[in-house]
Amino acid sequence: MNDPLNFTGKSVLVTGGSSGIGNGIAHAFASRGAEVIVTGTRPDEGDFLESEDSDFTGLTYHQLDVMDRDAPDALAAQIGAMDVVIQSQGTVRYGREEFAREGWDAVVDVNLNSVMDVARAFHAGLAEKDGAMVIISSVAGFKSTMGTPAYAASKRGAVGLV
Secondary structure (H helix, E strand, O other): OOOOOOOOOOEEEEEOOOOHHHHHHHHHHHHOOOEEEEEEOOOOHHHOOHHHOOOOOOEEEEEOOOOOOOHHHHHHHHHOOOOEEEEOOOOOOOOOHHHOHHHHHHHHHHHHHHHHHHHHHHHHHHHHOOOEEEEOOOHHHOOOOOOOHHHHHHHHHHHHHO
């Protein structure tokens, strides 16, 4: 019987997998046999603090600054075709920062524009391997929270990309 949770021999990329939900997802795939690459904005995995709950055991780390619109293409060229791409990158700006143009643009660039950039960069490789892409959004994409309009709008937009 074929085990749908056996990822032995499969390559998985988790953008935003350096911490939080993405890191948990990365470890779940690794525990099921996948070779997992995670990305984060810092140059090296050693730049993450112990208190940030970033665990890179069994994972391969690559820097990916999704604010650089060419970075996903460069990463795709470097690591090649993936069987699975999980997009878990995200940011929010509190303290009404999203009401200013700079805060709005930064949140939308990470939570929405970069999702499409990564999708474009890895689409051909996923098609080649009959792979899959999963976009992690937020409940805020369905019910916004006060004070974070860019977060809610961008997470709703990410839902629409699926």
